[in-house]
Amino acid sequence: MKGTAVTVFEILRFLIIHWKCDIEVSKGVLLEGQLVISIEGLNSKHQANALHCVTTIASAGSLFGGTVLKKFLKEIQSILPGISAKLTWTSEESSYSQDMTGVTPFQMIFEVDEKPRTLMTDCLVIKHVLRKIIMVHPKIRFNFTVKVNGILSTEFFGRPKFDTIESYCSRIHPVLGHPVMLFIPDDVAGMDLLGELILTPAVALCPSPKVFSNQLNSISSVSIFLYGPLGLPLILSTWEQPMTTFFKDTSSLIDWKKYHLCMVPNLDLNLDRDLLLPDVSYQVESREGDQSQNMDLQGQTLLLFLFVDFHSAFPVQQMEIWGVYALLTTHLNAILVESHSVVQDSIQFIVDQVLEQHHQAAKAQQKLQASLSVAVNSIMSILTGSTRSSFRKMCLQTLQAGDTQEFGTKLHKLFCEITQHQFLHHCSCEVKQQLILEKKDSAQSTEDTPDNSSLELLTDTSGQAENKRLKRGSPSVEDMRTLYSARAPSLSEAALGGRAPTAAPLTPSGREACETHSRALTPGRASLGNHLEDALWLQEVSNLSEWLSPSPGP
Amino acid sequence: MAFAPMGPEASFFEVLDRHRESLLAALRRGGGEPPSGGSHLASSSEVLASIENVIQDIITSLARNEAPAFMIENRSSWENIKFEDSVGLQMVSHCTTRKIKSDSPKSVQKFALILKILSMIYKLVQSNTYATKRDIYYTDSQLFGNQTVVDNIINDISCMLKVSRRSLHILSTSKGLIAGNLRYIEEDGTKVNCTCGATAVAVPSNIQGIWNLVTDAKFVLIVEKDATFQRLLDDNFCNKMSPCIMITGKGVPDLNTRLLVKKLWDTFHIPVFTLVDADPHGIEIMCIYKYGSMSMSFEAHHLTVPAIRWLGLLPSDLKRLNVPKDSLIPLTKRDQMKLDSILRRPYVTCQPFWRKEMEIMADSKMKAEIQALTFLSSDYLSRVYLPNKLKFGGWI
Numbered sequence: 023m024k025g026t027a028v029t030v031f032e033i034l035r036f037l038i039i040h041w042k043c044d045i046e047v048s049k050g051v052l053l054e055g056q057l058v059i060s061i062e063g064l065n066s067k068h069q070a071n072a073l074h075c076v077t078t079i080a081s082a083g084s085l086f087g088g089t090v091l092k093k094f095l096k097e098i099q100s101i102l103p104g105i106s107a108k109l110t111w112t113s114e115e116s117s118y119s120q121d122m123t124g125v126t127p128f129q130m131i132f133e134v135d136e137k138p139r140t141l142m143t144d145c146l147v148i149k150h151v152l153r154k155i156i157m158v159h160p161k162i163r164f165n166f167t168v169k170v171n172g173i174l175s176t177e178f179f180g181r182p183k184f185d186t187i188e189s190y191c192s193r194i195h196p197v198l199g200h201p202v203m204l205f206i207p208d209d210v211a212g213m214d215l216l217g218e219l220i221l222t223p224a225v226a227l228c229p230s231p232k233v234f235s236n237q238l239n240s241i242s243s244v245s246i247f248l249y250g251p252l253g254l255p256l257i258l259s260t261w262e263q264p265m266t267t268f269f270k271d272t273s274s275l276i277d278w279k280k281y282h283l284c285m286v287p288n289l290d291l292n293l294d295r296d297l298l299l300p301d302v303s304y305q306v307e308s309r310e311g312d313q314s315q316n317m318d319l320q321g322q323t324l325l326l327f328l329f330v331d332f333h334s335a336f337p338v339q340q341m342e343i344w345g346v347y348a349l350l351t352t353h354l355n356a357i358l359v360e361s362h363s364v365v366q367d368s369i370q371f372i373v374d375q376v377l378e379q380h381h382q383a384a385k386a387q388q389k390l391q392a393s394l395s396v397a398v399n400s401i402m403s404i405l406t407g408s409t410r411s412s413f414r415k416m417c418l419q420t421l422q423a424g425d426t427q428e429f430g431t432k433l434h435k436l437f438c439e440i441t442q443h444q445f446l447h448h449c450s451c452e453v454k455q456q457l458i459l460e461k462k463d464s465a466q467s468t469e470d471t472p473d474n475s476s477l478e479l480l481t482d483t484s485g486q487a488e489n490k491r492l493k494r495g496s497p498s499v500e501d502m503r504t505l506y507s508a509r510a511p512s513l514s515e516a517a518l519g520g521r522a523p524t525a526a527p528l529t530p531s532g533r534e535a536c537e538t539h540s541r542a543l544t545p546g547r548a549s550l551g552n553h554l555e556d557a558l559w560l561q562e563v564s565n566l567s568e569w570l571s572p573s574p575g576p
Numbered sequence: 577m578a579f580a581p582m583g584p585e586a587s588f589f590e591v592l593d594r595h596r597e598s599l600l601a602a603l604r605r606g607g608g609e610p611p612s613g614g615s616h617l618a619s620s621s622e623v624l625a626s627i628e629n630v631i632q633d634i635i636t637s638l639a640r641n642e643a644p645a646f647m648i649e650n651r652s653s654w655e656n657i658k659f660e661d662s663v664g665l666q667m668v669s670h671c672t673t674r675k676i677k678s679d680s681p682k683s684v685q686k687f688a689l690i691l692k693i694l695s696m697i698y699k700l701v702q703s704n705t706y707a708t709k710r711d712i713y714y715t716d717s718q719l720f721g722n723q724t725v726v727d728n729i730i731n732d733i734s735c736m737l738k739v740s741r742r743s744l745h746i747l748s749t750s751k752g753l754i755a756g757n758l759r760y761i762e763e764d765g766t767k768v769n770c771t772c773g774a775t776a777v778a779v780p781s782n783i784q785g786i787w788n789l790v791t792d793a794k795f796v797l798i799v800e801k802d803a804t805f806q807r808l809l810d811d812n813f814c815n816k817m818s819p820c821i822m823i824t825g826k827g828v829p830d831l832n833t834r835l836l837v838k839k840l841w842d843t844f845h846i847p848v849f850t851l852v853d854a855d856p857h858g859i860e861i862m863c864i865y866k867y868g869s870m871s872m873s874f875e876a877h878h879l880t881v882p883a884i885r886w887l888g889l890l891p892s893d894l895k896r897l898n899v900p901k902d903s904l905i906p907l908t909k910r911d912q913m914k915l916d917s918i919l920r921r922p923y924v925t926c927q928p929f930w931r932k933e934m935e936i937m938a939d940s941k942m943k944a945e946i947q948a949l950t951f952l953s954s955d956y957l958s959r960v961y962l963p964n965k966l967k968f969g970g971w972i
Contacts, residue, residue, distance in 0.1 A: 386681060393688040396719065397678065400691035404631050404698050413628045420632075420639045436638040441679045 026075055026134055027144035028257075030059060031151045033079055033130060035254050035347065036098050038159070042252050043340045054161035056082035056180070059148065063141055063170040072135045073170065080129035082165065097340075098130075141170070151255055152179045153298040158253035196226035196327065199372035202364040204330065210353045215346065217334025219357070223369045224327040225376045241283060241377070242321025245300030246275075249329045250350050251343050256301070256330070257351065268358040269302040275326070275369045281377060300325075324376070326369065330354075390441060398434045405429065583818030584963070589794045591969040595847050596794075599883050603845065617784065618739040623701045626737045627694050634691075643679035646690055648732045650674055651870070659922035664867030664880035686729070689720065693729050700745035706782075708747045740878060741831065742784050752779035752833030753805060756814040756821035758840075760789040770821070776809060779823070783835035789843050792819040795966065796840055797887070799824040800852040800861050804946050804957075811958035817966065828861055834879045837865060841881045849887035849971055851962070854894060855943035856907070856914040859934065862886060867923045885971035888961065889946050891936040897961075903948040907941045929972035 034057070041053055058080045063073035136144065145168055152164045156179050163180030204219040227241075246269065248256040268274050272285035288303035306321070332338060332346045350357070358365060405417055406426055414426075421436070423429035618626070630646075637644035649671040659665055678687045693712065700707055713726040720726050734741045741748070753776035759769040763785025770777045780786055797820060799805040805824035808814075814822055821840065825833040841848055850865060852858030866884040894904065907915070915938055918924060924931050937943060949956045964970065 390681070390684060393684045396688040397691045400688070400695035401631055401634065403695040404627060407698060407702060408624075408628060409702075410624075410628065413632065416632060417635050420635050433635070433638065436641075437678065440638065440641065440643045441684060 025140060025144050026061060026077055026136060027147035027151070029132060029134070030077060030079065030144075030148050031255075031257060033098065033132075034151070034155065036344065037079075038155075038162075038254060039252060039340050039343050040097075043338070043343070052161045053159050056163040056165065058082055058165040058167070059152075060165075060167040061141070061145065061169070063136075063138075063168075065171065066135045069135050072137055073141055074133065074135050075141055076131060076133045078129060078131045082163075138170070149177065149179075150299055151257065154247065154249075154255035156180060157247075157298070158249060196224040196325070197372050197376050199223035199225065199368045202361070202368045204357050204361040204365070206349075206353075207356050207360045210349070210356050215332070215334075215342070215349075216336055217332050217338070217342075219346070219350075220331050220333050221361070221365060221368070222329045222331065223365075223372060224329065225369070225372045226325045226327075227376060227380055228323045228325050240306075240321050241281070241324050242306050243288065244276075244285060244304040244324045244326060246302035246304075246326045246328065248301045248354070249327065250347050251330065251332045253329065254347070256347075256354065268355045268362075272304050274358075274362060275366055276373050277366075277370060322380075324373070326373075394434065394437045394441060398430065398437060401433060402426070402430050583816060583820070584967075588963075588967050592794050592847055592966060595885075595969065595971075596845070599847065600845055602883075618737075618743040620701045620704065623737070623739055623743055623745075624698060626739065627698050630694065630737075643677055644687075645678060646676040646687065646732075646736065647673045648676055649735050651731060651735055659867070664882050664923065665870060689725065690729055690733065692716075692719070693726070693733060697733065697744045697746065704745075706745045706747050708749050708781075710749060712746065742782075747781045748831040750779040750781045750832040751830050752823060752825045752836070753777065753802070754779055754821065754823045754836065755805075755809060756791075757793045757819035758789065758791045758821050760786045762786050771814075774809065776805070776822075776824075779830075779833050779836050781832055783832050783839055786839070789839070791821060791840075791844060791846075793821045793844070793846055794819055795846055796821045796823065796837065796848045797962075798837060798848060798850045798862075798865055798884070800827065800850070800858050801946070802826040804851065808958050811955050813958045813962070816958065817963065825861070825865075829864060831879070834865065838879055838881055841883060848881055848884045849966075850884055851888055851946065852886075853943070853945045854889040854891050854937065854948075855905075855945070856911045856918060856937075858889075859918055859930075860914060863918065863921070863923070886930060886933075887965050887971045889944060889949070890972070891933045891940070891944075893961075894940075894942075894944050894948070895936075897949070897952070899944060899948050900951055901942075903951050904940075904942040904944050907937070907943055911943060912938070912941075927972075933972070 037057075038053065041055075058078070060078045060080075061075055062078075063075045066072040066074040068074070149166065152166060156162060156164065163178070165176065165178055167174065167176045169175075199222060201220045201222040204221050206215070206219065228245075250256045270287055272278065272287060276285075278285045284307045285304040286307045288305045290303075330346075330350055332343060334342070405414060408414055418425070418429055421429055421432045423432050634644040650673060676683045676687050676690065678684055696707075696712060696715065709727055709730055710723065712730070713720050713723050730741060730744070730746055734744060737744075754770050755776040756770055759767065759771075761767050762780055763782050768777055768780070768786075799808065799822060802824055805822065805826075808822060814820060823833065823837060823840075829837075837848065840846070848865075850862045852862050862884070866880065866882055868880040893899075915934060919931065919934055919938075924934070946957060949961055953959070
């Protein structure tokens with residue numbers, strides 16, 4: 023019998039696939055809506071030491087038309103035969119009308135008996151899955167409620183409203199790699215796909231190098247996230263042991279030696295931590311005999327997102343996508359092993375780009391710090407050497423310093439603040455914000471749009487559930503096309519312009535960085551940026567196959 | 577007379593004397609020396625106060641949470657330079673400026689270096705010590721990168737604070753030589769006599785500090801090249817043409833050589849002539865002495881001697897003296913570009929004879945070094961060419 027977590031995920035996956043395929047969501051629009059997942063557990067009357075869990079998945083608003091509801095229910099029941107519990111469907115048919123261009127809310131309920139510990143683990147897995155979903159689908163919001171024997175907890179997964187503008191962009195700016203076709207081993211039994219599996223990698227550093235003004239740390243860990251078609255998380259069949267054979271070899275994707283890094287698998291992926299967990303994690307280990315390579319505990323995390331999509335010359339059917347998921351869930355390891363060479367080449371290329379940018383940023387930062395140091399020391403030299411008391415007094419008073427030492431400290435701090443503000447200001451997200459502002463000036467728009475269309479990595483500042491979202495940059499369509507039109511694109515441009523969403527702060531410092539960024543856009547700007555961002559995001563991830571070249575081989 | 581007469585008889589210098597009279601008359605008509613604009617010789621306290629004002633502005637900006645910046649005049653931009661016959665090239669009163677910002681990745685390093693050099697100048701002035709630009713560079717060569725960076729920043733500071741480089745207690749390294757009927761006392765009390773011998777005297781590094789200059793010279797001859805200068809020394813030119821003064825900057829003149837020429841003119845008002853190769857480079861060097869350079873236009877009043885006359889080698893002399901073609905050199909493309917550039921400069925319009933000579937050069941597409949005159953005889957320059965030029969007023 024399938025557990026609660028697996029069932030919830032499979033329902034959500036099917037729901038989103040169905041939603042995407044059947045509703046004819048236009049290419050420029052992301053899926054948008056709110057889903058409520060509630061689990062109520064009461065002591066089971068049939069099993070000892072077990073809870074009878076009733077799980078409800080409902081839409082807070084409307085998702086799709088009533089005519090497909092019954093078809094959906096029939097299909098999902100055929101897809102999920104393992105759900106032996108009751109799967110019921112209720113819909114507000116009274117509000118259903120064929121003339122409605124809108125859609126009808128729905129609700130699905132299933133019941134299972136589970137041990138309390140199993141339910142607890144399932145809840146953690148569900149939260150993990152929800153976080154991964156909203157990273158790629160920023161407009162879907164989840165309300166997750168668990169009530170066990172009367173004790174209630176609620177968590178919200180979604181994009182909060184913002185009303186302040188961050189002075190600089192602390193987004194993570196992934197770089198998209200060249201998509202490659204995956205090879206399916208002959209001995210992998212399964213469906214006959216009328217299409218190809220395409221893997222597109224995306225790489226980013228977290229926290230963004232732009233956020234850390236005073237230091238640019240070396241890489242200390244790597245986090246890998248796996249996504250299947252339509253940007254849904256890949257939960258491998260061996261999810262309890264996520265490290266497949268392929269990923270156990272840390273050099274299977276990236277040659278770390280060229281960066282003088284030694285990576286070891288990090289098996290400490292504890293679901294109990296209220297963070298977005300990667301599917302695969304590596305951490306840096308000092309190389310033997312290399313005393314200069316100290317493990318940087320405060321280092322940055324290299325985020326690697328692997329998006330596997332299905333590309334076909336024919337219209338893709340829902341069942342095909344479902345089948346692809348089944349294939350990937352079970353045989354991803356074998357597929358990656360078979361496609362190792364092309365996958366590694368594609369990933370290596372963009373990792374090189376990202377790390378080179380990181381290196382350049384580090385150099386620029388060092389140069390800046392050196393210059394500031396020279397400036398401060400020079401001013402201090404003049405101040406301390408001056409025999410004119412009025413001059414010295416005036417300087418100290420201006421900075422409200424009690425003595426020259428305090429003056430020096432304040433001077434350095436002011437210089438750092440002012441320069442960092444400008445140095446961090448230069449990113450394409452700011453350029454995009456400026457473009458949006460300019461558009462706003464020339465077009466009328468309302469100020470009351472509550473959401474913005476950008477994805478963000480957030481943490482709950484109040485200590486409640488963390489809502490992690492993907493920060494998305496602002497690539498231009500041209501940038502994206504440029505990125506994919508050449509085998510070796512100008513990835514410096516792509517890095518600035520090309521964006522794929524995803525970033526997960528895995529360290530406390532990263533969380534802080536993402537917190538500050540959570541208020542990046544004003545509501546007023548968002549409405550104008552929505553369509554632009556949706557179109558771009560769709561290009562980036564949601565419909566990977568649509569903008570890939572027909573034969574994106576190595 | 578201060579010196580034993582060794583040169584030609586007094587009648588030899590009649591034309592020269594009349595030329596000097598005309599120069600003095602022009603000075604009187606012009607109301608004396610032009611007012612000193614641009615940078616001036618500031619006192620130490622003035623310089624220190626100026627630097628402190630700069631620091632105060634920076635701190636005030638920071639306190640207002642504004643990124644401090646330096647406003648630097650574009651010294652080397654033609655739009656900021658005007659020509660005045662009495663002065664030469666000088667900066668206009670309202671120049672365009674550029675901003676050296678502290679919050680720009682491109683300029684933060686320069687911002688810091690300007691502050692660094694300001695602090696060094698502050699210390700030099702406070703301690704009443706001096707350093708050359710080279711010394712400044714070597715205090716932290718890694719930080720500065722190269723000498724040119726230091727040179728430009730020092731000039732920018734001089735321009736920004738409106739004080740001469742000397743007032744900043746930064747010296748330029750002298751490379752010039754001087755010989756002839758001149759003696760003076762240096763700041764430290766050293767007595768210097770430049771009377772011609774086999775060797776010349778190095779141009780001092782502290783021109784402002786020399787005093788008690790004494791000379792009977794009838795003229796000052798600026799020689800472009802050291803080779804020509806040495807040749808004239810070897811030919812005992814200073815004594816043959818005594819009383820006179822010879823000076824060379826060994827090519828493009830350094831600041832001290834220019835300051836000395838200016839000081840000699842300001843002090844004695846004796847005719848100053850140039851002896852340069854008949855090529856665009858030589859003409860440009862001559863223009864630097866006479867009208868100043870673009871980069872130092874902010875200090876034009878201290879450096880230029882508009883009264884300078886071109887004695888030789890004139891392009892027209894080449895034809896007049898039938899200098900053989902194998903002694904001539906074709907103009908290179910770079911020569912032609914430089915010649916075109918000089919012809920377009922504002923000061924050439926008031927020098928029709930210079931323009932004509934340059935046009936002769938442009939038409940013939942040939943140039944010649946002074947050494948080309950050796951085809952006539954090895955000492956033709958000192959024995960015939962120059963004496964005739966000086967006696968009969970062969971200058972323009």
